[in-house]
Amino acid sequence: MTHVTHDHVTYNVAVLPGDGIGPDVVSAALRVLGAAGEAYGLRFAFSHLAFGGAAIDACGHPFPDEVRAAVAGADAVLLGAVGGPKWDALPRERRCETGLLNLRKHLGVYSNLRPVRVFEGLEGLSPLKSEVARGTDLLIVRELTGGIYFGKPSFNTPTEGVSTDRYTRGEVERIARVAFEAARTRSGRVTSVDKANVLDVSQFWRDVVVGVHESSYPDVTLDHLYVDNAAMQLVRDPRQFDVIVTANLFGDILSDLAAVIPGSLGLLPSASLGDGPGLFEPVHGSAPDLAGKGVANPVGTILSAAMMLRHSLDQGEAASAIEAAVQTALEEDPTTDLGGSRGTEAFTEAVLKALPTPVRS
Numbered sequence: 316m317t318h319v320t321h322d323h324v325t326y327n328v329a330v331l332p333g334d335g336i337g338p339d340v341v342s343a344a345l346r347v348l349g350a351a352g353e354a355y356g357l358r359f360a361f362s363h364l365a366f367g368g369a370a371i372d373a374c375g376h377p378f379p380d381e382v383r384a385a386v387a388g389a390d391a392v393l394l395g396a397v398g399g400p401k402w403d404a405l406p407r408e409r410r411c412e413t414g415l416l417n418l419r420k421h422l423g424v425y426s427n428l429r430p431v432r433v434f435e436g437l438e439g440l441s442p443l444k445s446e447v448a449r450g451t452d453l454l455i456v457r458e459l460t461g462g463i464y465f466g467k468p469s470f471n472t473p474t475e476g477v478s479t480d481r482y483t484r485g486e487v488e489r490i491a492r493v494a495f496e497a498a499r500t501r502s503g504r505v506t507s508v509d510k511a512n513v514l515d516v517s518q519f520w521r522d523v524v525v526g527v528h529e530s531s532y533p534d535v536t537l538d539h540l541y542v543d544n545a546a547m548q549l550v551r552d553p554r555q556f557d558v559i560v561t562a563n564l565f566g567d568i569l570s571d572l573a574a575v576i577p578g579s580l581g582l583l584p585s586a587s588l589g590d591g592p593g594l595f596e597p598v599h600g601s602a603p604d605l606a607g608k609g610v611a612n613p614v615g616t617i618l619s620a621a622m623m624l625r626h627s628l629d630q631g632e633a634a635s636a637i638e639a640a641v642q643t644a645l646e647e648d649p650t651t652d653l654g655g656s657r658g659t660e661a662f663t664e665a666v667l668k669a670l671p672t673p674v675r676s
């Protein structure tokens with residue numbers, strides 16, 4: 316829990332670097348948080364914990380009890396990414412990815428916010444035409460603790476594989492509210508994405524979203540897209556979107572797709588929120604192909620740390636300073652995945668240089 320000593324608050328952050336490039340991007344984000352803390356008079360106590368494959372190697376389980384207790388008692392949780400070929404053959408319940416799903420469920424973080432922004436002047440980093448990417452500013456609100464990632468029954472036998480997609484009214488209502496509330500602070504438009512032309516669970520989703528809209532948010536514009544069309548529309552004309560609300564699986568897929576708009580999966584941050592500590596992690600995975608090479612783009616994790624400051628620690632000013640510093644560093648020379656020349660370390664140094672200098676008393 317937060318400690319207050321001599322007018323200074325110390326924020327307790329549980330840090331789960333994870334696997335592959337996770338430790339590289341988390342270490343970059345912690346340096347930036349430390350520097351932003353110096354500039355804005357914030358103190359952090361970081362507890363580093365093995366999670367995912369690192370925890371399997373240390374104690375045989377991806378989500379050990381020690382981590383369960385530490386995250387529940389923290390002010391916020393910062394995560395890199397988990398997984399890799401080394402652990403892929405383990406039984407489902409001991410896999411890194413299952414540990415991550417269980418962490419999200421344990422924290423009750425049902426609302427996954429994945430903003431996708433093209434910073435002004437940086438549309439040239441997109442593989443899309445600049446006039447298509449320019450001005451993109453959308454928010455994917457992904458339901459995170461329900462749907463097919465958690466549905467029962469789920470099993471494999473030698474002759475069939477089964478996963479179940481399931482949503483309750485309460486689960487859809489609460490994520491719909493998050494999306495409508497977010498739209499009220501933005502451009503006032505929500506697009507609900509589903510596959511209601513085929514799936515009963517999607518028709519249910521759509522009916523519940525319509526009900527929440529009619530009863531509580533008539534001031535917000537609501538429309539609906541099937542997920543296949545939504546994928547196409549996202550890269551054809553991303554500026555048509557403000558808030559996209561969608562189920563767990565569709566949000567996972569659409570957010571990787573949307574990363575193409577600003578130019579790299581390495582750029583996208585996320586905040587996962589519920590009633591307890593928030594979980595902050597980049598959208599990307601552990602990128603085993605980049606592990607140990609020093610070239611991972613740390614922006615998604617640095618911007619996730621900024622989301623942590625804004626959403627969990629009520630430090631919006633420091634969050635905005637980090638976002639501005641990232642933009643400056645990208646303008647100077649981006650990371651290699653974006654066609655620039657900087658690796659993780661050099662890029663992080665550039666962000667640190669672009670942050671405000673400490674105000675010392």
Ligand SMILES: NC(=O)C1=CN([C@@H]2O[C@H](COP(=O)(O)OP(=O)(O)OC[C@H]3O[C@@H](n4cnc5c(N)ncnc54)[C@H](O)[C@@H]3O)[C@@H](O)[C@H]2O)C=CC1
Pocket residue numbers: 336340395396397398399400412415579580581582596597598599600601602603604605610611612613615652
């Ligand atoms: N939240 C998490 O911990 C997630 C974990 N995973 C796990 O990660 C492992 C690898 O999965 P993939 O499907 O390859 O997805 P991935 O997101 O790790 O990588 C996809 C592609 O994007 C690139 N990329 C990802 N992050 C980057 C960054 N920061 N900078 C530059 N390029 C970046 C990678 O090099 C790769 O070409 C698997 O074990 C998977 O289960 C995947 C997604 C999310």
Ligand SMILES: CC(C)CC(=O)C(=O)O
Pocket residue numbers: 412413415416567598
């Ligand atoms: C690895 C998974 C558990 C999830 C995933 O890809 C994501 O949350 O983006």
Ligand SMILES: [Mg+2]
Pocket residue numbers: 567568571598
């Ligand atoms: Mg994903």
